[in-house]
Amino acid sequence: MNESTPVCAKCPYHWSKRLCNIEEGKSPDSCPTQNKKDLLTQSLKRYEDPEIAIFAKHASIQEGEGYQYIDGKVRAVKPRLLETVEFARKMNYCKLGFIFCEGLADEAKVVNRYLEKNDFEVVSIVCKAGRTPKEQIGVLDEQKILPGTFEPMCNPIYQAYIVNDARVDFNIIMGLCVGHDSLVIKHLEAPVTVLAAKDRILGHNPLAAVYQLNSYYAFLK
DSSP, X not given: XXXXXXOGGGOOSOGGGBTTTSTTXXXXXXXXXXXXXXXXHXXXXXXXXXXXXXXXXXXXXXXXXXXXXXXXXXXXXXXXXXXXXXXXXHTTOOEEEEEEOGGGHHHHHHHHHHHHHTTOEEEEEETTTTOOBGGGXXXXXXXSSSTTSOOBOOOHHHHHHHHHHXXXXXXXXXXXXXXXXXXXXXXXXXXXXEEEXXXXXXXXXXXXXXXXXXXXXXXXX
16 A cells, blocks of 8 residues: 555544544545545535435435434434434335344344334345255355255345345345345445344444453454
């Protein structure tokens, strides 16, 4: 990487003092706000597309509504599930694709019920739909969770095709495996948001390992 390669995660300045937040802010040599103005111009042109413009506008409005100024402090006030519903309403979406992992089948029932109670039509599709053996994609028997048994593969492309065929307005992903989520996102036609990311050990809260990186999860280093 050269000096102009963005490495924002390594920025030495507090967010409130960075060039990306204030006009007279500080920036390291790698700062994209300083060095990538041509790409900024290109990106802003995309917002001239009416469909993208309204989506971006409501996303920013939703962000602002996630906070309230209470007792002199800014506080977060909404869970992601509620924000997902509110955003879908802002966009006038009626039909939602709900793409989930069978490991979260119980949670999926709750989410599906919540979405329907909020007057959305929901097309839900589980990861194992299609009952295709893992051997179809070259998985060896010893590479299965339970060798010697039949195991259907997760089929995120099939999940994407199902909701695409149903002509959904917006997609919600919940608990797909690493890689499977990438494939479904790549093949979806309608916009998509992630309600929850899979983490088998941490109750689907991957950041728990980040928060404990200097203690319980120090071995990850």
